[in-house]
Amino acid sequence: MNAVLKPTSPPTHIGSGTNAEWHARRQAATPRGVAVMGDFFIDRAKNAEFWDIEGRRFIDFAGGIAVLNTGHVHPKVQAAIAAQLQRFTHSCYQVVPYAEYVSLAERINAIAPISGPVKSAFFSTGAEAVENAIKIARAHTKRSGVIAFGGAFHGRSMFAVALTGKVQPYKAGFGPFAPEIYHAPFPCHCASLEETQRAIEQLFKCDIEPSRVAAIIFEPVQGEGGFNPIQQAAVTWLRALCDQHGILMIADEVQTGFARTGKMFAMEHYGVSPDIMTMAKSMAGGTTLSAVVGRSEVMDAPNPGGLGGTYAGNPLAVAAAHAVLDVMAEEKLPERANLLGERLLGRLHAARAKNARIGDIRGLGAMVACDFVHPETGAPDADLAKRVQQAALKQGLLLLTCGVYGNVVRFLFPLTIEDIVFEEAMGILDTVLA
Known part of the structure; x- marks a missing residue:
């Protein structure tokens, strides 16, 4: 028997509705195997910033998981x-x-x-x-x-x-x-x-x-x-x-x-x-x-x-x-990667000097990460890494975790990020890691 096509509502621009509404629709329409970190939905973006459908601004230190080295919607691209x-x-x-x-x-x-x-x-x-x-x-x-x-x-x-x-x-x-x-x-x-x-x-x-x-x-x-x-x-x-x-x-x-x-x-x-x-x-x-x-x-x-x-x-x-x-x-992006990576490493090392829960810090250029550990044992602390991620997100900075034990926070900002936006992100990071 032929399936009966049900009428559907006309396409709705992603900018309409609330994050909560779209989150509920996502759960009903897509499988749980496609894990989604955020409970908000992007509406527009520019270079290292994006805005969700409710108008909230975020600084993007995830870069679509290392996809946006040239930033969101670079004019030449x-x-x-x-x-x-x-x-x-x-x-x-x-x-x-x-x-x-x-x-x-x-x-x-x-x-x-x-x-x-x-x-x-x-x-x-x-x-x-x-x-x-x-x-x-x-x-x-x-x-x-x-x-x-x-x-x-x-x-x-x-x-x-x-x-x-x-x-x-x-x-x-x-x-x-x-x-x-x-x-x-x-x-x-x-x-x-x-x-x-x-x-x-x-x-x-x-x-x-x-x-x-x-x-x-x-x-x-x-x-x-x-x-x-x-x-x-x-x-x-x-x-x-x-x-x-x-x-x-x-x-x-x-x-x-x-x-x-x-x-x-x-x-x-x-x-x-x-x-x-x-x-x-x-x-x-x-x-x-x-x-x-x-x-x-x-x-x-x-x-x-x-x-x-x-x-x-x-x-x-x-x-x-x-x-x-x-x-x-x-735009000499390899050179800029080294410059920005050095700035980030400096902030992370300064934070570790005051916080025993920050473990190993490592990076090659702008591919930088830090471990979070239990200070008494040095064992991986995935819960703390997740809390750091969530605390940064509440202040508008999007970070990603990784690692076999899930205790690593990695930084994947666009290499085209403006200096003023990068420094704003560093301020948020300083606060979160304190």
């Missing part, structure tokens, strides 16, 4: 999208290609810190980029095994979440996962390189021989895992290990890319060339675009038709990405 909108919105690049896709690949190839000839392919999400990077690695090496790290986040799709090294909330209830994925401790401030080396040696002895490992994938700075920069010595060792056994090194720069760490890509800090990189998030100013970039001979391994996607390399997002690259250069 907005203009690029508007201009493309007048030409065409879709053709499917694999059916009818467009020059802007190719020219963006040329620009990304020129700045990616990968040795030798480089090629790029575009997709829609970070998880999609990660999964395609693994496909490419397997096609090139004719191997199947993949090594990832504890605390990693590589996405929510089934293979990407299998690579992810954090059970709650990403993996719980969704198994079994793809086989031949192995995890080792991540060599950062919370695990030594020796632990990682022993764990991978154990994998090679007990689980999979190195000649069957296609790739080792890692984030130069773990995102969801707690903003944990990998140790320099670990990157050098991983490169040598990969070279020894014919394994491909994949650097997941979905969150670290596009000036967040004070360089265009975090791997530039380490002086080591990966074989493949993934990127997304701030690549296209809030539009859906991701990329896999790698050595040409590696990228050419899949057969024609093995890569792509109906929306992969969407023309509007490609136009936005061209504008983002222009803004990054013109």
Whole structure:
């Protein structure tokens, strides 16, 4: 029997109604698995500020989870999208290609810190980029095994979440996962390189021989895992290990890319060339675009038709990405990331001198975070991190938590933030941390 279409009310502009009304409608219309932090709804935004549908103003130190390095609706990004909108919105690049896709690949190839000839392919999400990077690695090496790290986040799709090294909330209830994925401790401030080396040696002895490992994938700075920069010595060792056994090194720069760490890509800090990189998030100013970039001979391994996607390399997002690259250069955003990161680190260290509940403080450029701990034991204090987040939110400053134990507050402000707005946010942070 055919379903009867029920009449619906005409679309309502998001600016009408109250937050409470829309919150109730959200709960009735969308599943609980899509967790939402705020009980308010955005109406409009500009650079590092946004206003909800009731007119309240917030300073955005979340940036759409590291997507808005160039801020909300940057005029140049907005203009690029508007201009493309007048030409065409879709053709499917694999059916009818467009020059802007190719020219963006040329620009990304020129700045990616990968040795030798480089090629790029575009997709829609970070998880999609990660999964395609693994496909490419397997096609090139004719191997199947993949090594990832504890605390990693590589996405929510089934293979990407299998690579992810954090059970709650990403993996719980969704198994079994793809086989031949192995995890080792991540060599950062919370695990030594020796632990990682022993764990991978154990994998090679007990689980999979190195000649069957296609790739080792890692984030130069773990995102969801707690903003944990990998140790320099670990990157050098991983490169040598990969070279020894014919394994491909994949650097997941979905969150670290596009000036967040004070360089265009975090791997530039380490002086080591990966074989493949993934990127997304701030690549296209809030539009859906991701990329896999790698050595040409590696990228050419899949057969024609093995890569792509109906929306992969969407023309509007490609136009936005061209504008983002222009803004990054013109406004010197890598340099600004370092400047703002230093200012934030100074405030955090000053706060820790007066508050024993603030634990480790770390950052690379403007990818900065701090731990909250029980002062008597040093154990992670997720409840305190959440209270800090809520206290800041009440004063109009939006922060995010992260970390395997949920006790980390991270800072992801747009790199284009005005100095006066940044200092206003620092004042709120000082008050909250006191």
